[in-house]
Amino acid sequence: MTPELKSRIATETMVAVIDAHESLDSTNDRAKSLISAGEVSTPVLVFATRQTAGRGRGANRWVAGSGSLTFSVVIDPADFKLETAELPLVSLITGLAVRDAISSKLGDVCVQLKWPNDVLINRKKVCGILVEIERAGAIPFLVIGIGINVGVDFRNASVEIRDRAISLNDIADQSVDPSEHLIEILIRLESELGDYRDSRAFPRKRYAAHCALTGRTVGLSSGDRVTYGLCRGVDDGGGITLENEAGSSVYYGGTITHIA
Numbered sequence: 001m002t003p004e005l006k007s008r009i010a011t012e013t014m015v016a017v018i019d020a021h022e023s024l025d026s027t028n029d030r031a032k033s034l035i036s037a038g039e040v041s042t043p044v045l046v047f048a049t050r051q052t053a054g055r056g057r058g059a060n061r062w063v064a065g066s067g068s069l070t071f072s073v074v075i076d077p078a079d080f081k082l083e084t085a086e087l088p089l090v091s092l093i094t095g096l097a098v099r100d101a102i103s104s105k106l107g108d109v110c111v112q113l114k115w116p117n118d119v120l121i122n123r124k125k126v127c128g129i130l131v132e133i134e135r136a137g138a139i140p141f142l143v144i145g146i147g148i149n150v151g152v153d154f155r156n157a158s159v160e161i162r163d164r165a166i167s168l169n170d171i172a173d174q175s176v177d178p179s180e181h182l183i184e185i186l187i188r189l190e191s192e193l194g195d196y197r198d199s200r201a202f203p204r205k206r207y208a209a210h211c212a213l214t215g216r217t218v219g220l221s222s223g224d225r226v227t228y229g230l231c232r233g234v235d236d237g238g239g240i241t242l243e244n245e246a247g248s249s250v251y252y253g254g255t256i257t258h259i260a
């Protein structure tokens, strides 16, 4: 990371400490080791130009090299008055911040959210989010990990990957410097978390308006079980609402594996 970028992050965003590396296994794992060693003065930005063993939800991996933007932000939940029960919302709130940041740089492009932790462009994944809790003694910290395909070249990737993944620069009129995305996301993340702290209300209507699943029949997988239903958006606690012959139910876990 250049000294210029460090200086901009320090002056333009909430970040108090920058921990930048050429290469890391996982920015989330590095953040967690800083926390457990008692070495955090939040908010901390852990940044890696390359990530060799990045993790996602469940069995997902996020290996990132050229063209990726990978970082984690460590926050103290108390700074945003977040109770443990509200932590699942942080993934959704982060998704909104990333979605709006990307959208602001791309103009008239379909940037949507896939509950609970993906950002999509034209229905392909551009960003994955992994929020985790790590404790320093009894004190919990939140690690918000974000991976974005900014200029990843998928042209030689398998058809399966090309059907599912996209880079920002595939659709931008002109390529945007990843640093600009980083700063924009950090600013918007602070603003979204601050709005939630002040209002105590998750902006579920805004989330639903940008959610790629709203109004579509989806399959939610949890273990061996798949529950199908018409997605009616998310509730105040960030759960996805599915409607089917059994009625309307809200789910807080699982992965969307089918979209009709």
Ligand SMILES: O=C(O)CCCC[C@@H]1SC[C@@H]2NC(=O)N[C@@H]21
Pocket: 025, 026, 027, 028, 029, 053, 054, 055, 056, 057, 058, 060, 061, 062, 070, 071, 072, 117, 127, 128, 129, 130, 145, 146, 147, 148
């Ligand atoms: O798609 C997913 O399931 C979430 C992917 C999250 C990847 C990011 S990259 C930065 C941070 N460090 C990690 O090891 N994972 C997250």
